[in-house]
Amino acid sequence: MPVIELENVSRAFTVTSRTGLRRTRREVRAVDGLSFTVEPGEVMGYIGPNGAGKSTTIKMLTGILVPSSGSIRVAGVDPSRHRLKLAKRIGVVFGQRTTLWWDLPLKDSFAVLQKMYAVPRARHAENLATFVELLDLGDLLDVPVRQLSLGQRMRGDIAAALLHDPEIVYLDEPTIGLDIVSKARLREFLAQVNAERGTTIILTTHDLDDIEALCSRVMVIDHGHQVFDGTLPVLRASQNAPRTLIIDLATSHPPITIPGTTVTKTDGPRQWLTFPTTTSAAPLVAQIAATYPLVDLTVTEPTIESIITNLYAQAHK
Numbered sequence: 001m002p003v004i005e006l007e008n009v010s011r012a013f014t015v016t017s018r019t020g021l022r023r024t025r026r027e028v029r030a031v032d033g034l035s036f037t038v039e040p041g042e043v044m045g046y047i048g049p050n051g052a053g054k055s056t057t058i059k060m061l062t063g064i065l066v067p068s069s070g071s072i073r074v075a076g077v078d079p080s081r082h083r084l085k086l087a088k089r090i091g092v093v094f095g096q097r098t099t100l101w102w103d104l105p106l107k108d109s110f111a112v113l114q115k116m117y118a119v120p121r122a123r124h125a126e127n128l129a130t131f132v133e134l135l136d137l138g139d140l141l142d143v144p145v146r147q148l149s150l151g152q153r154m155r156g157d158i159a160a161a162l163l164h165d166p167e168i169v170y171l172d173e174p175t176i177g178l179d180i181v182s183k184a185r186l187r188e189f190l191a192q193v194n195a196e197r198g199t200t201i202i203l204t205t206h207d208l209d210d211i212e213a214l215c216s217r218v219m220v221i222d223h224g225h226q227v228f229d230g231t232l233p234v235l236r237a238s239q240n241a242p243r244t245l246i247i248d249l250a251t252s253h254p255p256i257t258i259p260g261t262t263v264t265k266t267d268g269p270r271q272w273l274t275f276p277t278t279t280s281a282a283p284l285v286a287q288i289a290a291t292y293p294l295v296d297l298t299v300t301e302p303t304i305e306s307i308i309t310n311l312y313a314q315a316h317k
């Protein structure tokens with residue numbers, strides 16, 4: 001049974017703007033007729049360009065915002081009508097701002113949360129020990145939150161969101177501003193939480209490496225509409241974005257001509273040829289090797305960035 005269900009959900013805002021003495025009001029449809037379900041234990045990447053409607057969706061799922069129309073059920077209840085009841089079953093992390101108490105040491109914030117969510121003491125202690133170890137928080141427990149670095153604070157926020165054993169966690173840009181090592185560690189931790197606890201994770205991110213590393217499903221939204229829902233390999237295949245063959249010849253050579261390929265760039269003896277995903281690289285390589293002084297080669301897959309740019313462009317046609 002789905003743990004999240006949206007049926008034809010829309011949310012509009014009235015925006016007032018002023019030109020000279022004139023005030024005009026217009027309606028912005030932040031989310032427009034969105035329907036989808038999420039099964040327990042899924043890790044879904046929820047992505048889209050700025051202003052696509054991602055945060056508005058998450059706010060409706062947590063009950064902070066009420067939809068203008070349509071229906072939402074999270075863990076069996078309507079989030080806006082049962083916000084407090086639902087709070088015990090969900091965890092939320094907003095990368096841009098902390099939910100921790102700024103002046104309190106991290107451990108005191110955790111203690112407040114134990115009381116707020118009425119987590120049994122033994123369970124709280126067990127979870128805390130696990131998260132302190134996995135997120136390497138040991139040396140940070142006595143440090144006031146305002147003194148933590150962004151990466152340390154984020155680890156604290158993630159632990160805080162999970163201490164009450166939520167079934168669903170919404171993570172809004174959890175890796176924003178983190179260095180590569182911290183990002184990798186956080187992704188590893190989230191994958192482990194999902195695997196061991198079966199926590200459903202909805203991840204909003206602009207970092208497509210987060211999606212590659214964590215998400216079995218990707219939903220792409222643009223102008224409040226869903227433009228894709230499926231796995232990353234299906235997204236890649238659906239866009240039929242070309243692959244690139246990078247070849248190194250023994251010497252500089254004019255762009256090589258092979259039917260079905262296009263040379264997009266040359267740099268001395270190196271040339272970049274694009275070819276359709278449906279074409280096998282092997283015969284192409286054989287043909288090049290038979291005709292040109294081939295020294296080395298690499299085949300690269302289209303990046304998710306290029307696929308998504310392509311997807312947005314198609315949605316606007």
Ligand SMILES: Nc1ncnc2c1ncn2[C@@H]1O[C@H](COP(=O)(O)OP(=O)(O)OP(=O)(O)O)[C@@H](O)[C@H]1O
Nearest residue numbers: 013015028030048049050051052053054055056057
């Ligand atoms: N409270 C509000 N009042 C008026 N307009 C709003 C409000 N909240 C969101 N919007 C508008 O709704 C649209 C969707 O915004 P939303 O914040 O959901 O996008 P987003 O996908 O989360 O963007 P980003 O990636 O930039 O965070 C935007 O046009 C935004 O300006």
